[in-house]
Amino acid sequence: MKLTVIGGCGSRSLMLAKCLAQHAEDLDITDVVFMDIDKERVRVFGSMVREVFSRIAPYVQYLCTTNEKEAVMEADFVITTIRAGKEESRIIDERVALKNGVIGQETTGVGGFAMALRSIPTLIYYCRLIGEYSNPNVMVFNFTNPAGLVTQALRNQGYSFVYGICDAPSGFLRQVAALYDLEYFDLKVQLIGLNHLSYFTSVKKDGREILSEILKDSRLYEHTDMRYFEPKLAQHIGCMLNEYLYYFYYREKALRNIQKIGETRGERIKKINDHMLKELGQYDAARDFDKMLEIYSEHIYMRESNYMQGETSVARDEACIPRFELYTKDEGGYAGVALAFMKAKITGTKGEMILCVPNHGTVDWLEDSDIIEVSCNISKNGATPKKGLYELPECAKQLIRTVKCYERLAAEAIVERNTEKAIDALMINPLVNSYSLAVKLLGEYLEVYKEYTGGWTL
Incomplete structure (x- = not known):
């Protein structure tokens, strides 16, 4: 089986390689390709990744390349983790936003929109290559940010083999489990929302609901990423919160x-x-x-x-704070999320995990085609959102609806190069919420990113 990583030579390359190498034998991974367009990173990180496989899984055929077609040729699984424009563009995104008095975080608000301007066209290009040269039943795990918005755009274009993944929910659950000397898989959870805007609505241990107890535990707000929120807020909403909700609930x-x-x-x-x-x-x-x-x-x-x-x-x-050690048991991360899904697909082992997938009637207050982040049942047939009651207060539902409307419009606008939809998207985003700012921000980002938008202008 061949697995390809597009954008494989970034700062997380060794964490990803360690995870793949430790699980390669179990999943019958025989060939691994790390592809990147940055030649210096290929030289440095690519050679380090080679050493990881040499030490942990020497039987795996490893290749690091800048050749895109070679990378995806006959691939069974692909992980996309790219940063189009590198860190320099991230800084531009943030600085343009701050100059206009709004938050420019890279996955929410205008920072997320600006990154999507680059990520979506780039990944459509790669999906076309994958569709043409990879195996017919290929699965793509998209970790490229903003993961939910990007996955929405790719699914809209008919690339049904794309699933959005994020390690934030599983990483947070590990923190919570550690408070009670548990493993994260000891907890059965329900999560609903969007990528980087989601809520844990249920946490069960041995079939018993314990969420309300957890929310009253002071350690939750001291030793996990719930430290960003006041206990009163979390208890009022009745959920554990994704850390990126901080930008919405504490915007100023x-x-x-x-x-x-x-x-x-x-x-x-x-x-x-x-x-x-x-x-x-x-x-x-x-x-x-x-x-x-x-x-x-x-x-x-x-x-x-x-x-x-x-x-x-x-x-x-x-x-x-993770400490990277090569020979310790892998803690998962986004590679672990992808590999858990791969295991279910290959072996038929059933399980549960959190993914970005189409709503398909999971909740009736979003459209069926909306990409949501949700707890899923996984098997050889794919991923199906867990059915059940996702009890959220109306204020949380309304925030999800509003941001999802922004994502729908933004995904369409970027693919169509549609100025009106782009302005509407930014105008309704809670972190912008202004027509005049939407027009100004869009104009500035389009001017900077002509390389990615095909010359789209206001």
Whole structure:
């Protein structure tokens, strides 16, 4: 079986390689291709990934390439994890937004829209290649942000082999499980919403509902990513919250914090990634791999330790910060999400997981074709949203409806290069909520990203 990673030589490359290598034998993965268009990252990270497979799964045929067609040729599974425009574009997204007095976070609001301007055309190109050259039953796991919006656009174009994945829900569940000395799979959950805008509406242990107990546990707000929210808010809504809801429920605080520190998340990440690549580039993976692992682990820790700290002014708990070690048991991440689905598809093993898939009647207050993030039953037949009561207060439903309407319009606007739909999308987004700002922001982003939008102008 062949698995291809498009955009495989980024900062998460070794975490992904470790997960794939540890599970390769169980899933009969015989060929792995990491494809990237950045030649220096291919040289550095590609050689490190080669060493990961050499040490953990030497029987896997590994290739790192810049050749797109070669990468997807006869692939059975594809993971897409690209950042079109690299970190430089992320900084532009953030700075244009801040200049206009709005949040530019890369997956929500105008930052997400700007990233989608680049991500959607790029992934449509790759999906065409996959449709032409990969195996007929290929499955694509899209991790490219904004994952929900991108998956919506790709599904709208008929690419039904695409599933959206995100490691935020499973990572958070691990934090919650650790509070009670449990494994995350000991908890049976129901989650509903959109990618980076979702709510845990049920948490059961041994068939007993324990969500209300968890919400009253002070440790939840000290040792997990629920630290960004006041207990009163979570208890009022009656759910555990995806951390990105902070940007909606504390919008003015997030904006003020970002403006106060004077540095965006993208700028911090670029500094860390540039320094890491420069240091790693001085070594040869065949001779100096252990030293390179130390450098990589140090920089990944640095990257994760200040996650959302600038926006929230709240530091992460040490237990929430991953330490990369090559030989420890893999904790999953987005590769783990993809591999769990692959296992069900290949072996017929049934299970549950959280994915971005079409609504298909899961809730009657969204359209059937809407891509939602939801708890799913998985099997060899694919993923089916779990049916049941997803009890949410009306205020949460309305936020989901509004942002989903934005995503529908944005997905159509970017594919069609439709100015009116783009303005409507931004105008109704809760983090913009202004016609005049929508017009101004759209004009600025279209001017910057002509390379991706085919010359689309206002």
